[in-house]
Every structure is written in structure tokens, then in C-alpha cells.
Amino acid sequence: MGLSASPDLQVKLGPLTLKNPVLTASGTFGYGTEFLPFMDLGRLGGICVKGLSLRPRRGNPPPRTCETPAGMLNAIGLANIGVEAFISEKLPALRRHNTAVIANIFGETVEEYAAVAGVISSAAGVAAVELNISCPNTERGGMVFGCDPEGTRRVVSAVRAACALPLIVKLSPNVTDIVAIARVAVDAGADILSLVNTFLGMAVDLDRRRMALANGVGGLSGPAIKPQALYMVHRVCTAMKTPVIGMGGIMTARDALEFLLVGARAVQVGTANFLDPASSVRIVDGIRDYLVEKGIPDVNDLVGPIPGRAGPSDTGG
Numbered sequence: 104m105g106l107s108a109s110p111d112l113q114v115k116l117g118p119l120t121l122k123n124p125v126l127t128a129s130g131t132f133g134y135g136t137e138f139l140p141f142m143d144l145g146r147l148g149g150i151c152v153k154g155l156s157l158r159p160r161r162g163n164p165p166p167r168t169c170e171t172p173a174g175m176l177n178a179i180g181l182a183n184i185g186v187e188a189f190i191s192e193k194l195p196a197l198r199r200h201n202t203a204v205i206a207n208i209f210g211e212t213v214e215e216y217a218a219v220a221g222v223i224s225s226a227a228g229v230a231a232v233e234l235n236i237s238c239p240n241t242e243r244g245g246m247v248f249g250c251d252p253e254g255t256r257r258v259v260s261a262v263r264a265a266c267a268l269p270l271i272v273k274l275s276p277n278v279t280d281i282v283a284i285a286r287v288a289v290d291a292g293a294d295i296l297s298l299v300n301t302f303l304g305m306a307v308d309l310d311r312r313r314m315a316l317a318n319g320v321g322g323l324s325g326p327a328i329k330p331q332a333l334y335m336v337h338r339v340c341t342a343m344k345t346p347v348i349g350m351g352g353i354m355t356a357r358d359a360l361e362f363l364l365v366g367a368r369a370v371q372v373g374t375a376n377f378l379d380p381a382s383s384v385r386i387v388d389g390i391r392d393y394l395v396e397k398g399i400p401d402v403n404d405l406v407g408p409i410p411g412r413a414g415p416s417d418t419g420g
């Protein structure tokens with residue numbers, strides 16, 4: 104096989120086709136248009152916008168982010184402008200760009216999730232819904248929907264019934280067995296799975312002798328979580344046929360390629376956007392360069408799973 108000067112980057116994830124496998128991750132890329140000074144948004148496979156709720160939310164008091172070794176913690180508290188304002192104020196400008204707009208949504212009750220899904224699915228120019236199931240259920244004492252099979256089943260079924268768009272369910276890594284939750288999500292109607300959301304974590308400000316985040320606990324992201332995220336993506340991809348979007352600590356094209364090799368069909372870039380706002384397009388270019396260099400004509404040829412066993416108890420330690 105000769106060198107392919109322009110390898111095929113298009114990927115198909117069930118009902119969703121993307122021009123390339125690189126998306127930006129929800130909560131790290133605003134509503135997309137903030138990044139126009141840094142890139143042509145049309146070069147991205149897709150943009151997952153900040154999580155949207157039925158009504159606007161102010162989120163948690165500051166400090167709500169802090170740096171950690173090889174990562175960051177955030178406890179933004181899902182601050183957002185609300186789904187209606189997104190549709191009227193942000194979506195018209197965003198959908199002018201030739202990229203898939205993915206609406207990340209959440210709610211505090213099953214009804215709220217379904218209501219947001221209903222509103223967003225009637226808006227023109229949204230390619231898919233990404234369901235963030237890492238939200239505390241206020242009706243069940245704050246237990247996170249995605250951390251138990253029954254909560255997952257209820258919320259995914261309700262959103263599926265309310266939404267005709269391709270449905271991506273974004274899994275929490277804060278569970279004992281991610282494959283069990285993934286199966287429930289697919290049985291309840293998910294077309295695509297995305298993983299992982301942030302890992303629960305905490306940081307202490309020793310000089311002020313208090314928690315670094317006003318909220319105490321936060322979500323850990325960035326390179327610190329990449330091995331854990333890769334492992335979870337690998338487990339889901341080997342156990343199931345559902346298309347997966349992988350994420351967690353992707354900073355470079357090589358990181359993204361590792362997720363494809365373990366079975367993800369596409370990736371999302373999150374924390375990297377805070378270091379270099381153009382990192383997502385840099386990653387698109389790097390994936391293309393790798394394919395050219397290796398003489399691989401189509402990015403789909405890379406998608407794993409690669410050989411090697413890694414079950415839940417193979418710690419070897």
C-alpha cells in the first residue's frame with residue numbers, strides 16, 4: 104500500500120456521521136463560538152456544548168476549579184444559560200459552521216431530563232443529544248443517576264421517548280462496573296456511548312487550611328485520568344458492539360490515537376482546551392499526519408480493539 108496523501112477521516116457512529124473523529128468535550132468549549140478567534144470550527148468533527156438544563160443555573164460559588172498534578176478539579180455545578188436561551192441566542196451562530204453540534208443535556212429529575220430532551224430535539228441544527236447522567240437526582244437524596252442501573256434505565260428511557268435525535272449517553276466512571284451500566288444504557292435506548300466523565304476528587308489548600316474548592320468535592324480531568332479512561336473505554340469496547348466516543352486526558356494526537364486503538368470510534372478533547380484553545384484542531388492534523396506517515400488510508404482501519412486481555416480484576420499488583 105502506498106502513502107495516502109489525504110486519508111479518509113470520516114467516522115460513522117450508528118446514526119451519527121462525523122467528518123472526522125475529533126469532538127470537543129462538554130463544559131470545556133463553552134457554546135463553541137467563543138473559540139472562533141482560535142480556529143475554523145468547521146475543521147472539527149463536532150462540538151459538544153456546555154451541559155444544558157431546563158432553566159438557567161448559576162452553578163457553585165468560587166473557587167470552582169483548581170489545578171492538580173497532571174490535571175484539574177472542577178465543581179462548576181453545571182452553570183449554564185438554559186436550553187431555551189441556547190436555542191435562541193447561541194445555536195443560530197453555531198449551526199452556520201460545518202460541524203456537528205451536539206447538545207449535552209441534564210436534569211435533576213427524570214421529568215426535567217425528558218423536558219430538556221423534548222425542547223432540544225425540536226431545534227433545527229442539532230446533530231445529536233449527549234445525555235450527561237452524572238447529575239444528582241434531587242428526588243432520591245442526591246444519588247447520581249448514572250451511578251446505579253435503575254437510575255440509568257429510568258433517565259435514558261425517558262429521554263429516548265422524548266427525543267428523536269441520535270442519543271449519546273455519557274457514562275460516569277464513578278461506578279464499580281462500567282460495562283453493567285453501559286448495557287443498561289443501551290437496552291434503554293442509547294445509540295452511542297461516550298466515556299468518561301470526571302472522576303470524583305478533592306484538593307486541600309494547606310495555607311488557608313480549607314478545601315481548595317468551595318464545594319469540597321469536584322471532578323478530576325486531564326492527563327491524570329488517561330490510563331483509567333483508556334481502561335474503561337477498552338472494557339466497554341470489548342464487551343459491546345455499540346459505538347463509543349472515548350475521552351479522558353487527551354492532550355495530543357497520540358493520546359487520541361490510543362483511544363481509537365482500544366476501540367473508540369471518535370474522541371472528545373476536554374481539559375486540553377484550557378491549555379491550548381486550538382488543541383482540538385491540532386489533534387485532527389496530528390491524526391491525519393500519523394495516517395499519512397504509516398500509509399493508512401482510512402482512520403477506521405485503526406479502530407480496535409487491539410489484542411490483549413484486560414478484565415476487571417487483572418490488576419497484576
Ligand SMILES: Cc1cc2nc3c(=O)[nH]c(=O)nc-3n(C[C@H](O)[C@H](O)[C@H](O)COP(=O)(O)O)c2cc1C
Nearest residue numbers: 128129130154177235299300324325351352373374
Ligand atoms: C470545567 C469542566 C466542565 C465540565 N462540564 C461538563 C458538563 O457540563 N457536562 C458534561 O457532560 N461533562 C462536563 N465535563 C466533563 C468533560 O466533558 C470530560 O468528560 C472530562 O473533563 C474528561 O475529559 P478531559 O480529561 O479531556 O477533560 C466538564 C469538565 C470540565 C473540566
